[in-house]
Amino acid sequence: SQTIHQWPATLVQPVGSPLSLECTVEGTSNPNLYWYRQAAGRGLQLLFYSVGIGQISSEVPQNLSASRPQDRQFILSSKKLLLSDSGFYLCAWSVGRESPLHFGNGTRLTVT
Amino acid sequence: DAKTTQPPSMDCAEGRAANLPCNHSTISGNEYVYWYRQIHSQGPQYIIHGLKNNETNEMASLIITEDRKSSTLILPHATLRDTAVYYCITASKLTFGTGTRLQVTL
Numbered sequence: 466s467q468t469i470h471q472w473p474a475t476l477v478q479p480v481g482s483p484l485s486l487e488c489t490v491e492g493t494s495n496p497n498l499y500w501y502r503q504a505a506g507r508g509l510q511l512l513f514y515s516v517g518i519g520q521i522s523s524e525v526p527q528n529l530s531a532s533r534p535q536d537r538q539f540i541l542s543s544k545k546l547l548l549s550d551s552g553f554y555l556c557a558w559s560v561g562r563e564s565p566l567h568f569g570n571g572t573r574l575t576v577t
Numbered sequence: 578d579a580k581t582t583q584p585p586s587m588d589c590a591e592g593r594a595a596n597l598p599c600n601h602s603t604i605s606g607n608e609y610v611y612w613y614r615q616i617h618s619q620g621p622q623y624i625i626h627g628l629k630n631n632e633t634n635e636m637a638s639l640i641i642t643e644d645r646k647s648s649t650l651i652l653p654h655a656t657l658r659d660t661a662v663y664y665c666i667t668a669s670k671l672t673f674g675t676g677t678r679l680q681v682t683l
Contacts, residue, residue: 499671501673507675508664508672508673508674508675508676509621509664509672509673510672510673511671511672514671553618555620555621557620562668563609563668565611565613565623565626566611566613566621566623566671567623568620568621568622569620570619570620571618571619571620573618
């Protein structure tokens with residue numbers, strides 16, 4: 466069966482520090498991969514999605530970037546965190562255009 | 578892209594059916610409707626999806642109107658563990674709004 470792993474579960478980082486969040490998927494090949502962010506009390510905002518290795522589409526221009534170095538690995542990065550980067554970051558995968566999203570358990574990032 | 582509209586909150590007594598509405602009046606002909614739920618501090622969980630026909634699985638039923646402009650998620654016998662935020666989305670841009678906060682009470 467397919468599983469998705471996100472780590473760390475929680476993270477506290479100072480303003481101006483770098484960020485790297487990793488997501489891996491097991492049990493499927495060539496998944497579509499997604500990064501979402503959820504601010505407190507808000508809906509989910511799609512940040513990036515990828516349909517293949519090295520293919521990244523950005524939905525919202527901002528302080529973050531994404532990379533997909535391997536088929537089932539998706540990384541969210543920042544060179545310098547801002548206070549506004551705080552939030553709940555979720556990785557998700559799907560297979561094919563019409564299949565549902567499957568989410569990881571998320572990383573709660575607090576920038577201080 | 579089709580936008581969805583949901584009531585911000587609903588209450589339901591335990592054991593009763595919870596009917597959660599969603600309006601997607603701008604949906605295009607080949608767009609699916611998906612429902613997810615999010616329990617506090619967890620990732621959203623997929624519930625069900627459909628295109629035109631009504632769908633049922635072990636978690637819920639999905640009723641889609643004939644004109645496809647709205648749908649209703651039905652939890653037939655709500656339990657306290659069904660308390661969550663429920664999201665209705667269409668596939669095109671995968672945008673999640675603020676959903677409906679369902680509170681199941683004794």
